[in-house]
Amino acid sequence: MTQLENVTVLAASNVYFDGKCVSHTVITADGTRKSVGVILPAALTFSTGAPETMELTAGTCRVRRAGETDWTGYAAGDSFDVPGDSSFEIEVADGQLDYICHFG
Numbered sequence: 001m002t003q004l005e006n007v008t009v010l011a012a013s014n015v016y017f018d019g020k021c022v023s024h025t026v027i028t029a030d031g032t033r034k035s036v037g038v039i040l041p042a043a044l045t046f047s048t049g050a051p052e053t054m055e056l057t058a059g060t061c062r063v064r065r066a067g068e069t070d071w072t073g074y075a076a077g078d079s080f081d082v083p084g085d086s087s088f089e090i091e092v093a094d095g096q097l098d099y100i101c102h103f104g
Contacts, residue, residue, distance in 0.1 A: 039097040055079040059097035
């Protein structure tokens, strides 16, 4: 997905990890909440409340979900799922990672 149609974008940014991850909340016409953001080079750990699908639109990363021992590499065009009430580690080695996070 490279473009979201007919959405409302909340102007306030969500800034995490001292600016290493910045996103904006997007509300679709049917009320679904998503976030669109960027992760700069870093190794970060995110906690999830609801299940999430991370859709990568640019860049590369590697991910390790809670309970896993192996890392999995992802690139633009890939996506990965994370269960609710869980966590995942993500490493962006260089450049930036652009993403759309689908909740629920």
